[in-house]
Amino acid sequence: MSSKPIATSRSATGVPTGRLAVWWVLASEVVIFGGLLASYVIHRMGHPEWHAAAAVTNTWIGAFNTFVLLSSSFTAVLAHQAAEHGDGKGAARYLMFTILGALIFVCVKAFEWTTEISHGYTITSNGFWQFYYTAAGLHALHVIAGAIIMGFVARDAAKGRELHRVELIGIYWHFVDVVWIFLFPLLYIAK
Amino acid sequence: MADSHHPNYKKIYFTLLALLVVSVAGPFLGIGWVTLLTAFGIALVKADLVVQNFMHLKWEKRIVKYILGASVALMVLFYGAVAPDVQKHEGRNWTNDAAAAAVARGIPGSHAEVAHEEAAPAAAPEGHAADSAAPPAAPAAPAGFDAAGAYATTCATCHGPAGGGDGPAAAALNPKPANFSDPAFWSSRSEAELHKAIREGGASVGRSATMPAWGSIYDDAKATALVAHLRTFRK
Numbered sequence: 001m002s003s004k005p006i007a008t009s010r011s012a013t014g015v016p017t018g019r020l021a022v023w024w025v026l027a028s029e030v031v032i033f034g035g036l037l038a039s040y041v042i043h044r045m046g047h048p049e050w051h052a053a054a055a056v057t058n059t060w061i062g063a064f065n066t067f068v069l070l071s072s073s074f075t076a077v078l079a080h081q082a083a084e085h086g087d088g089k090g091a092a093r094y095l096m097f098t099i100l101g102a103l104i105f106v107c108v109k110a111f112e113w114t115t116e117i118s119h120g121y122t123i124t125s126n127g128f129w130q131f132y133y134t135a136a137g138l139h140a141l142h143v144i145a146g147a148i149i150m151g152f153v154a155r156d157a158a159k160g161r162e163l164h165r166v167e168l169i170g171i172y173w174h175f176v177d178v179v180w181i182f183l184f185p186l187l188y189i190a191k
Numbered sequence: 192m193a194d195s196h197h198p199n200y201k202k203i204y205f206t207l208l209a210l211l212v213v214s215v216a217g218p219f220l221g222i223g224w225v226t227l228l229t230a231f232g233i234a235l236v237k238a239d240l241v242v243q244n245f246m247h248l249k250w251e252k253r254i255v256k257y258i259l260g261a262s263v264a265l266m267v268l269f270y271g272a273v274a275p276d277v278q279k280h281e282g283r284n285w286t287n288d289a290a291a292a293a294v295a296r297g298i299p300g301s302h303a304e305v306a307h308e309e310a311a312p313a314a315a316p317e318g319h320a321a322d323s324a325a326p327p328a329a330p331a332a333p334a335g336f337d338a339a340g341a342y343a344t345t346c347a348t349c350h351g352p353a354g355g356g357d358g359p360a361a362a363a364l365n366p367k368p369a370n371f372s373d374p375a376f377w378s379s380r381s382e383a384e385l386h387k388a389i390r391e392g393g394a395s396v397g398r399s400a401t402m403p404a405w406g407s408i409y410d411d412a413k414a415t416a417l418v419a420h421l422r423t424f425r426k
Contacts, residue, residue, distance in 0.1 A: 027258045038273070043277070046290060049294050070207045127293075177241055
């Protein structure tokens, strides 16, 4: 009698289907980001002269954004915990903090890129900057997409609906966090 | 049930922040392998903490670990298969001349202020030399083309600011860049050969393939002006 979609009610693997779907998304994301970062590592090790360009990136801005994303992951997992206790309002509140983190992250990135571009370091400058803008840009798109989806999940959660989605968007968000955990040393610390 | 596990998130969060501080502090010690460890070793630890505890992979069904493991294995396979051909610039039967030349050139343009610092002292005396010692070159040069400046920007890195074949990148090159101050150099090459080497690269005249082709930025007249400028280095 239930009008619930199959995705939330059936599971052949023992993993709820929605969650399994998120894992599949992430498996493909691993290949996308993994291929990009592996290419970067290959070229970076083959081009010692790139360190002159890498020395320009601002470690403190990168570290601050790492702090922001780690904190937003923390609130995302607290939202998950609240949702499992049936506290939709609490989950929505924590998700809003995570969205706030995403906004801060994107604003800092906009400031950072504006400064770099105005100093003449653009995506066409050389191989390092091509990877820098491509990898960080693809990651930033994931941050923006995640924040938008999280807005919808939070809206439903506040009304106590579809609480299982809080965990699903959380898993995606932690993945975006993990990608940045690797981007940070690759683009900012390795000088 | 997988769903009811909730570790002490606050403790994990503060551990992550402490690790972040270590990874930022690492490079200040200035020791190469320590930086490598604090940057990438700690990134792995941080990622593991997030994946196991925040993403709950620790309590997830095994099939999920297999799915993710397969993706990571594909990534490693990609790196392992491509790196030997791309990361290295020479193999048993091949060389990647363009990449080797890019390494030798450094990064033109991306480091404007550094390029200026290098160009300024080199350009001043050479510009003077070009004015006084090589008047015949002047008519061939297109209006506004500064051969000495062009030399300082694109050639001096390898061939040296005074043409002695002793630029900063020369140490890494084998065969060594040509020494324009050596009279023997001038007795063994024609101007046409030099012109062709500038425009089409060293390999086009049977010399080192590390000498890049500059034809895309130096047309015939500019290459002629550059050859004339090279002559001013002769002792």
